[in-house]
Amino acid sequence: MKILGVSFGSRNGNNDTICRVALEEAQKLGAEVEFIHLLDWNIEHCTGCCACSVGLVTGKGNICTRKDDFAEFWNNHVLAADGILFVDPIFESGCSGLFKTVMDRVGPGHDMAMNIVGDQISKEAGGPGVDPRFLQQKVTSYIAIGGSDWGTRAEADHAMVSLSPGWRVIDNQRFQWCKDILMQEDKLERTREIARNLVEAAKDIENAKPAKPGVCPHCGCNEFYIYPGTKNVVCDVCGLEGTLVEEDGAFKFVFNPADEHKAHDILSGKFLHVDDIKDNEGRLAYLRTDETFKAIKKKYADMFPPVPAPGK
Numbered sequence: 001m002k003i004l005g006v007s008f009g010s011r012n013g014n015n016d017t018i019c020r021v022a023l024e025e026a027q028k029l030g031a032e033v034e035f036i037h038l039l040d041w042n043i044e045h046c047t048g049c050c051a052c053s054v055g056l057v058t059g060k061g062n063i064c065t066r067k068d069d070f071a072e073f074w075n076n077h078v079l080a081a082d083g084i085l086f087v088d089p090i091f092e093s094g095c096s097g098l099f100k101t102v103m104d105r106v107g108p109g110h111d112m113a114m115n116i117v118g119d120q121i122s123k124e125a126g127g128p129g130v131d132p133r134f135l136q137q138k139v140t141s142y143i144a145i146g147g148s149d150w151g152t153r154a155e156a157d158h159a160m161v162s163l164s165p166g167w168r169v170i171d172n173q174r175f176q177w178c179k180d181i182l183m184q185e186d187k188l189e190r191t192r193e194i195a196r197n198l199v200e201a202a203k204d205i206e207n208a209k210p211a212k213p214g215v216c217p218h219c220g221c222n223e224f225y226i227y228p229g230t231k232n233v234v235c236d237v238c239g240l241e242g243t244l245v246e247e248d249g250a251f252k253f254v255f256n257p258a259d260e261h262k263a264h265d266i267l268s269g270k271f272l273h274v275d276d277i278k279d280n281e282g283r284l285a286y287l288r289t290d291e292t293f294k295a296i297k298k299k300y301a302d303m304f305p306p307v308p309a310p311g312k
């Protein structure tokens with residue numbers, strides 16, 4: 001079994017070291033381990049060209065127009081592991097910029113439902129189907145490392161990378177006040193526990209369960225969007241809608257069980273999203289040839305030319 005540790009921190013900083021502490025524990029349990037310091041890799045931003053989605057729904061398979069190190073990172077390292085631990089510094093109360101870039105690059109092109117649909121479309125057209133590695137299940141864990149107590153968006157940000165392929169999140173930990181984390185034995189021991197949980201989960205990926213419950217009973221997220229002026233809340237990760245009720249001195253997230261199939265992290269919810277996008281694209285396909293739409297677009301394309309980037 002292979003465990004990959006990916007650090008998004010500075011070279012040999014706290015994130016790298018905590019990642020290595022976890023890998024040391026995984027190795028003790030017999031796992032083959034690999035460490036990636038992702039800042040060394042050339043990972044470019046997603047430009048929103050949508051070639052990944054279009055490629056899948058037109059039977060052309062997995063496409064990305066960015067020519068950088070992402071495909072090597074994801075296809076040959078992340079997808080070659082059974083369990084992946086991402087260790088990420090908290091920046092501005094959430095994930096790091098590099099992590100957000102990875103989140104977007106994983107995005108629609110690695111969505112499990114999109115790949116199942118893309119596989120069918122490609123094979124029906126006599127093609128090879130999608131890269132079979134994109135149809136695998138994995139187990140994942142996250143550690144967020146902050147220098148202070150600002151960081152309440154980090155766990156939800158992190159869970160989004162697993163949401164796209166529909167992978168199970170085993171632990172999603174946020175450590176605060178971490179300048180001296182390597183001297184804090186409780187956090188080092190929790191890191192080793194996260195490694196042990198990940199190794200255990202990787203032994204039976206299909207039946208793996210989150211190590212700890214969260215406020216959302218569906219996905220374990222602790223972060224919610226409140227519609228202003230209402231009691232309606234949305235889980236920031238799985239998108240289930242419900243309300244918060246007080247029980248035994250604590251808030252509990254309650255949703256209609258009949259809605260659970262809509263959750264964004266499971267295939268049923270993902271297929272609803274694929275259908276929604278398909279309907280929307282179909283309904284709006286006329287825009288490509290609509291003269292009024294083209295005229296408005298042209299008006300604004302000709303207005304306020306962008307300041308050229310330096311050197312261009």
Ligand SMILES: Cc1cc2nc3c(=O)[nH]c(=O)nc-3n(C[C@H](O)[C@H](O)[C@H](O)COP(=O)(O)O)c2cc1C
Binds near residue numbers: 009090151176
């Ligand atoms: C741009 C920036 C923003 C940061 N924002 C936060 C923050 O909102 N909350 C927090 O706890 N730490 C914050 N930090 C501290 C980092 O989380 C900390 O420096 C990092 O985890 C150290 O990791 P490293 O030693 O692996 O490089 C910030 C650091 C930087 C550089």
